Amino acid sequence: MTIWGCRGSVPTPGRDTIRYGGNTSCVEVSIGDGTVVVLDAGTGIRALGDDLQRRSIRRIHLLLTHLHLDHLEGLRFFGPMWDPEVELDIWGPPSPLVALRDRIARSFSPPLFPIDLGHVPAQVTFHDTPRGPWSIGAAALRAGFVVHPGPTVGYRIESGGAIFAYIPDHEPALAGVILGRSRDWVSGGSLAVGADVVLHDAQYSEDEYPSRVGWGHSSVAAAVAFAQVVEARRLVLFHHDPGHDDARLEELEERARTVAGTNGLAPPALAREGTVLELG
């Protein structure tokens, strides 16, 4: 698993964010059988696209958690989109009102962009995420709706005995207390249960969260509580606030480690652009 972007809300380049990166959400998961799964299309996907083209990858599955701009804005600059030999399957949360393709097409239309989605050279297919489990190559997947404004899913990916959960935008505390509640009643609980790695929203400090309740994101303490209730082995703190520089992020990482204590969860770690994690 490679992190290509872990910033939340808006790209934040600059010398104060150079250690953890300023690109918005994008994670690559390479399955043992060669299948390439990309999670979200934030600005991190631009550099990933260059890398995939260098590796001559022609079949790509892009799994979108939702369509907020920081998870979609890189798609127009994803190199494989402009290669007619590429087959791109885009998966995303179903909406009761507008088809996935039509929602994405809005960002490929004037005045936001000069080229219509229908004129993209790659062979693009759109899929609503299934309600039950499904497979992509050797990976078994599940998607489930989670607490965040608008239709938003998290993903569970299992392959080679490893379990990875990706829930980058998530406010489980909005649906009640997390610790002490049955996992069945915790938003996203079934996606992350027993995961080797949970990559989870940890945008705010505990001091910041009370003034941002309902915005769809978590404090580091809530992220730790979530990882504990699902009995994950490792928590990666994701969706860094654009107002947090590298030093502030490291303070939050330290706070997360203090909250986590020593009860089976490995010390939480900050997501960092370029990080590669081997699972399984």
Place this chain on the structure above:
Amino acid sequence: MEDRSSKHLVLILAREFASNLATPMMLTDEEGTLIFFNEAAEQIIGGTLAEAGELPFAEWSARAAPRTADSELLPLERRPAAIALHERRAAHERFVVTGLDGADHEISVTAFPLFAHADEFLGVVAIFWGA
């Protein structure tokens, strides 16, 4: 892949809504199993959620024994929760029920079905008032 199903987000949010509501409210899953009721509902249901546990539709419906003011058993087709469950539409009725503690209460009930999508029925919400 192992089935790790848990409550749908809509049910989780409905439960949290009920938890913060002063009006009695109960929640069933798509099979009619009573999966949650709030503190405000405890007096009428006659027990706490911990005491009652999850109850299948037939069981909690039988225990409540909904009946008219004249003590005639209310048929299923007039019970709001049953209508919401089986006919997938909202309904309202006034009747007498017996709580788990054996006490009778005259209540008004409004029940409606919960859908995540047009073809994805998740359960029933019933809100009730002491008459």
